[in-house]
Amino acid sequence: MTPIYAAAIVLAFVALGELVSIWSKARVPSLLVAMLGVFIVAKAGIIPDSVVNDSTLLQAYTILSAPLLFHMGSIIPLNTLLKQWRSVLISVAGMAVAVGLLFAVVGPLFDFQTVIAGAGPLAGGIVATGLTTEGLTKAGVASTIVVLPALVLMLQSVPAMPMTNFLLRRFAIGVRDSGELTRLAAENQAAQEHQAKRKKLVNLPQDLVDNQLFVLFLVLVGGSLATFLGGITHIPSSIVALILGIVSTYFGFTPERTLEKANSFGLAMAAVIAVVMAPLLKATLADVIAAILPVLAILVVGGIGIMLGGFLATKLLKWRSALGMSVALTAMYGFPADYLLTNEVARSTGRDDEERKALLDVMLPPMLVGGFTSVSAGSVVIASILVSFI
Template sequence: MDTMYAAVVLLACIALGELVSSLTRARIPSLLVAMLAMAALTQTGVFPASIAKASMFVGMATIMQPAIMVHMGTLLPIASLKKQWRPIVISVAGMACATLLILLVVGLVFGYGTAVAGTGPLVGGIVSTLLTTEGLTSAGLTTLATIPTLVLMLQALPAMPLTALFLKSHARRLIDSGEVRVERDPDTGAIQLSPEAQAEADRRVLVKLPASIRDNQLVLLFMVVAGGGLAMYLQGLTGVSYSIWGLALGIACVWTGVLPRASLEKASGFSLGMVAIIVVVAVPLMGASFSQIVTSLGAVVLILGVGMVGILIGGAVATKLLGWDLRLGMPVALTAMFGFPGDYLITTEVARTSSDDPEMRKSVQDRILPPMLIGGFTSVSAGSIVIASILVKTL
């Protein structure tokens, strides 16, 4: 298929998702609409499953995904990071409860092997899915090897709309209660920064970049992509996921002054990078055969249902014990079912539709984005890999 036509078709699906999300004020997440549109076009035969590869977005994602992880680190307000231990506790509680329920309920109905096949992917992402599939194959359970992929493909469908609903309610509460607000000078109308934002603005950095670098988009793009390359190198060196290294490098670069906040956006490279990653996320859904889906559908539906209930129960208990708002704790726990980029996309959609005031939208995003990213990294990038590694050894 021609590269240009393939790129236009996939971009049209993503643009459709953005329009639907905007019209529904984030009640329907754009990522969900885009993935379903891409899957519908390939599953019905309108376009071949190779459309993603033909578009070149898959290759682009290989470069941009580590860079975007660095960018995510530059988004986190350093002054508020010390407060982000609660999302870790909530995420771990949700994963633990989901794991126990899946092993118990799905194990009784379909057998222990099927339960193991679905647990790692449900509370994680691509890495835990690969670990689980390899473990099943090594154990001779090749008939179950399609289950991890199907769970990975479908796990976001029930979780993303519920996450958006919870987050919208939380954002509205933040605004209505006055917890986030935009202070303006009564005489000049200038925006007065919150104490956290003022502390961030006044923070001294080790490196003061000259304007020729700070304002040069191509130089910034190089620096962020180079940071992503370093994260990949460190993954190979240490075995720790590049996503964690990328996040840490982004935080460190902002703290030292090597990179500005929201670096990839300032380099005008973020949107195209996100397009590439969305396409990669949708690839399994576009490539699965109908017979694969039908054969394993019963087990997959039960795994999704039981796992989601477990995540909600574990997350709710931890949220209540920590004294947090359930409307924020539940989305943090549910990030286990979609991770990045879903956690970022849904959060920014909710913030974007929370107010007509751009500064208010930014304040809302600054409040809800850090816990969502931390929750997603805890489950998808770390916790799920540990769970999958342990469970496959018990087969």
């Protein structure tokens, strides 16, 4: 299929998801609609299974993935990030309890290889899935098990995103109606003003900050540096890019919200969504049917474990449980869903622009930090360790 046609089709499903999300006031997550919609239509033969590959959005992702993580590091000021240590602990607790439950429940029901196939992808994203699939393939395990990581990755957002949507809405309405949002917004405003007054090591001229092409160049340099450092240190480039984005923005080498400044964030988001869709279209109905029982077991038991671990950690840290469990659930979908879900809830529960911004400022930092902790780092560690036991 011609790339322009394929890209238009892929983005049509993304747009449909956005419309449904707006009409349902964020009760139906946009990514859920987009992914299930493109899967059903492709399997019905209306569009080719290769539509995502034909769109060349995956090629765009290979260029924009590291710059996008660099951009995410530029979103949250370092002072705010340091305040989110609770989010890190909650994410780790959710992953740990989930893996423990998978071994205790799914292992006896199926086998050790099934747990290994599902644990890493459940707690993270594409990198963990790739590591797990590669390890299973080299070990020569059965094809029905080799396909499990991709299926878990594809389906884990189906229960997790609506649950997160429900919990975040509950949290947002609670802080909004209790009056606590006013205090939280004031604290965030004071922190932002302090951040704005802080002297940076480098002060870019405003003309350069406002120049979209120059800012895009800076982001690509940051992504390139992250890729290079990741290659020589063997640390995932996504983590390196995130750290570089935080540090670079803190010292003033790049402006905050870099890709938005470069007016390139929408394209980068489309590329990431295409990456999420691509593995969904590669699975056959036969593969799905053969693996449906172990996948369901992994999703149910693992999802309960993530929520349980998040709940317990939240109680120990004296946070609101609805927000804490939402942070833990980011392990099951990560970025960009955590970003999109939080925006959807803030948009639908805020009664005016000021209230929407205040809600977003309260919810987005812990959600992003939780997602980065689990998807970018924690899941890779889990997958690497478990695969070594095959």
